[in-house]
Amino acid sequence: MTRPALSRATVDRDAATRDDPAALEAAWKQARVLVVEDAHALVLDDDRPRLVLQDSAGAPDGERYYLGRDADGPVFAVAAPVGRRLGARRLGLRDVGALLDDRDAGLLTHAVGLTNWHATHRRCPRCGAPTEPVRGGSVRRCTDDGSEHFPRTDPAVIMLVHDGADRCVLGRQAVWPTGRFSTLAGFVEPGESAEQAVVREVAEETGIACWDVEYVDSQPWPFPASLMLGFRATCDPDARPVPADGELEEARWFTRDELRNAPVWGGSGAGVQLPSPVSIAWLLITGWVAGG
Numbered sequence: 420m421t422r423p424a425l426s427r428a429t430v431d432r433d434a435a436t437r438d439d440p441a442a443l444e445a446a447w448k449q450a451r452v453l454v455v456e457d458a459h460a461l462v463l464d465d466d467r468p469r470l471v472l473q474d475s476a477g478a479p480d481g482e483r484y485y486l487g488r489d490a491d492g493p494v495f496a497v498a499a500p501v502g503r504r505l506g507a508r509r510l511g512l513r514d515v516g517a518l519l520d521d522r523d524a525g526l527l528t529h530a531v532g533l534t535n536w537h538a539t540h541r542r543c544p545r546c547g548a549p550t551e552p553v554r555g556g557s558v559r560r561c562t563d564d565g566s567e568h569f570p571r572t573d574p575a576v577i578m579l580v581h582d583g584a585d586r587c588v589l590g591r592q593a594v595w596p597t598g599r600f601s602t603l604a605g606f607v608e609p610g611e612s613a614e615q616a617v618v619r620e621v622a623e624e625t626g627i628a629c630w631d632v633e634y635v636d637s638q639p640w641p642f643p644a645s646l647m648l649g650f651r652a653t654c655d656p657d658a659r660p661v662p663a664d665g666e667l668e669e670a671r672w673f674t675r676d677e678l679r680n681a682p683v684w685g686g687s688g689a690g691v692q693l694p695s696p697v698s699i700a701w702l703l704i705t706g707w708v709a710g711g
């Protein structure tokens with residue numbers, strides 16, 4: 420089965436090294452470093468897109484986060500300005516997440532999620548004192564009361580709702596250009612299971628009831644900290660989706676034929692456009708269209 424674009428990581432996160440300061444320092448000396456600035460990194464795309472990884476000796480100053488190791492050795496992320504390199508461009512996951520190879524897609528996704536979290540958790544939620552990264556950047560610790568704070572991930576559900584036959588329901592947000600449609604989605608609320616969130620979100624966004632909620636796949640979506648849990652669900656073929664909670668401007672039925680050759684967002688033509696291949700929405704839609 421095709422993996423979601425951002426769920427292809429190959430690097431071992433090597434949690435044991437995070438807790439061993441000497442091993443961490445030794446790893447840094449041999450490390451390749453991915454510099455991340457505001458969720459972007461330098462990407463060479465002369466041949467195929469690939470991340471610029473530099474030797475730790477020449478890496479810019481900044482907080483260091485251990486990403487793990489593969490056959491070529493350890494890899495760290497450093498939060499710092501990416502600078503310039505001949506032939507390289509400053510790009511983000513939405514630009515190249517689906518084009519990078521498995522290792523690089525995984526590294527950039529991990530690094531972006533981690534740096535997003537560090538950048539927004541500089542203070543202790545208990546006492547307001549500054550926090551500092553510890554354990555290879557897998558934790559921040561309060562410099563006053565010593566409390567430890569872990570990276571946050573927000574679960575969200577995203578679902579392909581179909582009639583059990585040849586039609587599915589997609590929606591369109593008012594801010595999207597005409598023609599762009601995608602699967603329904605929303606955040607899991609406290610005290611709620613993912614399956615319950617699917618049923619609630621579909622009802623809130625379109626007014627229709629669904630059932631037979633079936634898990635498909637998941638992928639991290641660090642914009643800034645989501646984990647997208649992908650589902651399929653069945654609804655009444657006679658249901659009439661109506662935008663209900665103000666989030667969607669339009670929600671309607673599509674047949675497989677209408678979606679089969681539709682271009683992705685940004686494509687040409689006046690017809691329906693599908694979300695980018697970097698999103699799990701694309702995988703849910705194209706997988707269903709293919710009959711899988």
Ligand SMILES: [Zn+2]
Binds near residue numbers: 544
């Ligand atoms: Zn504190």
